[in-house]
Amino acid sequence: MNILIIGPSWVGDMVMAQTLFHCLKQQHPDCQIDVLAPAWSEPLLARMPEVRKAISMPLGHGALDIGARRRLGQSLRGEYAQAILLPNSLKSALTPFFANIPKRTGWRGEMRYGLLNDVRVLDKQQYPLMIERFMALAYAPGAELPKPYPQPRLQIDNTSRDAALQAFGLSTDRPVLALCPGAEFGEAKRWPAEHYAKVAELKIRAGWQVWLFGSANDRAGGEDIRQRLIPGLREECVNLSGQTSLAQAVDLLSVASAVVSNDSGLMHVAAALNRPLVAVYGSTSDQFTPPLADQVEVVRLGLECSPCFERTCRFGHYNCLRELKPRPVVEALQRLVADPVSVE
Numbered sequence: 001m002n003i004l005i006i007g008p009s010w011v012g013d014m015v016m017a018q019t020l021f022h023c024l025k026q027q028h029p030d031c032q033i034d035v036l037a038p039a040w041s042e043p044l045l046a047r048m049p050e051v052r053k054a055i056s057m058p059l060g061h062g063a064l065d066i067g068a069r070r071r072l073g074q075s076l077r078g079e080y081a082q083a084i085l086l087p088n089s090l091k092s093a094l095t096p097f098f099a100n101i102p103k104r105t106g107w108r109g110e111m112r113y114g115l116l117n118d119v120r121v122l123d124k125q126q127y128p129l130m131i132e133r134f135m136a137l138a139y140a141p142g143a144e145l146p147k148p149y150p151q152p153r154l155q156i157d158n159t160s161r162d163a164a165l166q167a168f169g170l171s172t173d174r175p176v177l178a179l180c181p182g183a184e185f186g187e188a189k190r191w192p193a194e195h196y197a198k199v200a201e202l203k204i205r206a207g208w209q210v211w212l213f214g215s216a217n218d219r220a221g222g223e224d225i226r227q228r229l230i231p232g233l234r235e236e237c238v239n240l241s242g243q244t245s246l247a248q249a250v251d252l253l254s255v256a257s258a259v260v261s262n263d264s265g266l267m268h269v270a271a272a273l274n275r276p277l278v279a280v281y282g283s284t285s286d287q288f289t290p291p292l293a294d295q296v297e298v299v300r301l302g303l304e305c306s307p308c309f310e311r312t313c314r315f316g317h318y319n320c321l322r323e324l325k326p327r328p329v330v331e332a333l334q335r336l337v338a339d340p341v342s343v344e
Contacts, residue, residue, distance in 0.1 A: 011265025073098025186311030
């Protein structure tokens with residue numbers, strides 16, 4: 001039984017999609033799972049043992065191009081018994097339809113009747129978590145999901161990891177604090193640079209080194225954090241934002257002694273690597289997309305106006321993040337991983 005998954009377009013969502021792959025493998029141990037998704041996701045999918053192969057979606061996010069989707073679908077004809085769609089968009093349903101896959105499963109959305117023939121109606125009360133909405137598509141409509149829920153787990157190749165360390169001249173001779181201060185979603189997910197800098201300062205003084213992770217868009221923000229450190233401490237902070245590939249970032253995060261992250265794709269990557277993780281939430285909620293790992297502490301203020309799920313603060317103050325000071329984050333870190341030396 002070959003199954004085609006139409007994957008999501010965000011890093012965190014792709015990590016969480018591994019819970020669906022796990023459920024499918026539990027029910028059908030011999031099934032082969034392929035994932036049609038943007039090319040950037042291949043390093044994640046390559047680290048998921050449930051996935052046979054990644055198929056690169058040749059179109060950019062949001063592009064319709066029915067002709068290209070038809071050609072891709074026709075090239076996949078006869079290969080799959082079922083397609084499961086994680087996006088709710090109409091365009092995501094076109095390729096499985098053109099591939100003439102016998103069973104095409106997904107949630108109702110954007111007038112996909114006819115394109116899907118196993119249409120599910122989402123009960124948000126029954127499935128409040130995103131992973132539940134993914135996992136439910138592996139079972140009959142309305143099914144009670146088996147517990148405990150699986151946790152995403154990315155597998156790291158030691159040779160690839162060592163090559164990444166060598167490429168950036170990094171060493172693990174001291175504990176590594178990984179900071180992930182970016183968030184593609186928007187400003188309402190970004191804990192302020194001065195707060196990250198204070199955490200970095202305290203941990204460097206306690207014998208740690210600090211690595212900053214993110215995309216090219218996060219490079220300036222990472223440098224802002226680094227420049228807030230005084231000389232002598234600044235040299236212990238490496239800004240890797242925009243310098244690594246996604247594959248290298250995953251491999252380097254796997255050696256972190258602890259991670260502090262906004263609610264972002266890299267937060268979910270760190271959780272899937274089972275790194276001790278402090279997750280900082282502002283405009284969003286850990287009740288919908290929590291980090292799925294054993295060693296996690298969520299820090300948030302829980303103001304009356306949050307979670308609002310807005311990209312920018314409608315009041316303009318971003319107090320859900322600005323008023324969240326470094327102290328509770330540092331205390332959470334200390335509970336997860338003790339410092340190698342005492343802080344005076």
